[in-house]
Amino acid sequence: MGPPVRVPLRLSPKVLLIDPVRMLPSLLLPLVGVLFVGGFSAHSYAWAAMGVGGTVVFAIIRWATFSYEIVGDRLETKRSLISRSVRTIPLERIRGVDVSTPPLHRLLGLTVLKIDTGASGGNEEAELDGVTPEEADRLKSVLLRRAPRPEAQVSEAAAVPQERVIIGVPRRWLLYGPLSGAYLLTPFALAGGAVGLAFQWGDDLGLDQDAAWSAGEWVWDHPYLLVAVAVLLVLAMPVVGGLMYAVFNWDFKLKHRDGYLVAERGLINRRSVSLESARVRGYEIVDGLAERWAGVVRAWAIVTGLGDSETRGQLLPDVPRAVAYQVTTDAIGPYQAELRRHPPVARNRRLFRAVFPWALLAVASAVGIWATGMILWWVLLVFALLLAGVGIPLGLDRYRSLGHGYDGLRVAVRSGSLRRSHAVIERRAVVGWRLRQTWFQRRAGVLTLIAGVGAGKGGYSAIDVSVAQGTTFPGEVTPEWLTPFLESSSPSTPPAA
Secondary structure: OOOOOOOOEOOOHHHHHOHHHHHHHHHHHHHHHHHHHOOOOHHHHHHHHHHHHHHHHHHHHHHHOEEEEEEOOEEEEEEEOOOEEEEEEEHHHOOEEEEEEOHHHHHHOOEEEEEEOOOOOOOOOEEEEEEOHHHHHHHHHHHOOOOOOOHHHHHHHHHOOOEEEEEEOOHHHHHHHHHOHHHHOHHHHHHHHHHHHHHHOOOOOOOOHHHHHHHHHHHHHOHHHHHHHHHHHHHHHHHHHHHHHHHHHOOOEEEEEOOEEEEEEOOOOEEEEEEEHHHEEEEEEEEEHHHHHHOEEEEEEEEOOOOOHHHHOEEEEEEEHHHHHHHHHHHOOOOOOOOEOOOHHHHHHHHHHHHHHHHHHHHHHHHHHHHOOOHHHHHHHHHHHHHHHHHHHHHHHHHHHOEEEEOOOEEEEEEOOOEEEEEEEEHHHEEEEEEEOOHHHHHHOEEEEEEEEOOOOOEEEEEEEEHHHHHHHHHHHOHHHHHHHHHHHOOOOOOOO
């Protein structure tokens, strides 16, 4: 008998019902233009029908000319629309697999499988848009294995996955969503998007520049209406932001499955992200002022070779602080040491940077009052004094947030106030050290120590440490790097008499 015949696999034919729908927005304006120019005659309807038919034919050709298959220890995707294109991805390069189900795909029982190799600048290396959930599970179990195995062994292992739920976020914790600053800006983002669409489609809707200028003058003549809209947007921030947060993080679950951390979330677009546990080098816990007052934090995994780590590396949405530390300890490992305080001069620098700009504005406003007596200067003076007063507790909080440490296994650095970040990195992930000192830091006798890491953001900074801390801490964490230099600089033993 000869070798078995390789049969390339194709996407589900149901995807042919999705592609034309996704192309309709880009065809909408041209189709409307054809109908208007043709005067809604039989010819214009025929041209519009030909445009829709061409879209369907193009979708069929794209589906028929795309195939994929796993050959040995690699994944191959082929496309032969005009010219033949073959993309080969070794399984050992795959860092994660992302499975999502957008609304149209969910209606048809399909999923989108994205493969990340960590070498594509934040974008997935390959995408299979339109496979069944069963096929996505099969592919994920095969793609996330490093050693090539016979097909029988792979199928047997995939049939009994080892899965353990680390945490399922209760729905009542979704009420923490409005505390996250990014989601609070959703109403303003929607309003800005609406204004942008109005400008983009203004000509097609019969709104020229003169009409836009007249609308602007009318709004300027009715400032109270503009204030009312701003107030409504501010009042909508917690409601709309909370709804968006719930949509993206609905039924959030973190699991440990076959050597991978799997995060599942989403209401409309259900998403499953797999992170190889062996490549996780630490975690980052983040909170803002409002989150800190409520005692909740967010958590991300620090993973080597992970593209789009800000989205794909999320371990937890807003959860109570104690829960976050328990989960990161369970999934990654604990940090068991106190953070070391930074010198008092770091506190002075935080206070100066938080107060000086507003104090300078207050002085300028006082000069303006003395020179002109205008009421505007009085408003600026009160505004500057209020912000300078707020800057004092903010500067003190920034100083209290500073810290770094080492427990023998992991390095930790913390900084920030409006967005405080506490990163914990395994010692083996540190690939280098960098000392950075600005002119002002040299005057103050402090510096910034950066731990170079081949994962996450690539480097994590301990800000405004003393010179002694900056020079001794790297030797404490990685003494073997400094030993050759110390030995070469030590005086040689004098010869015996």
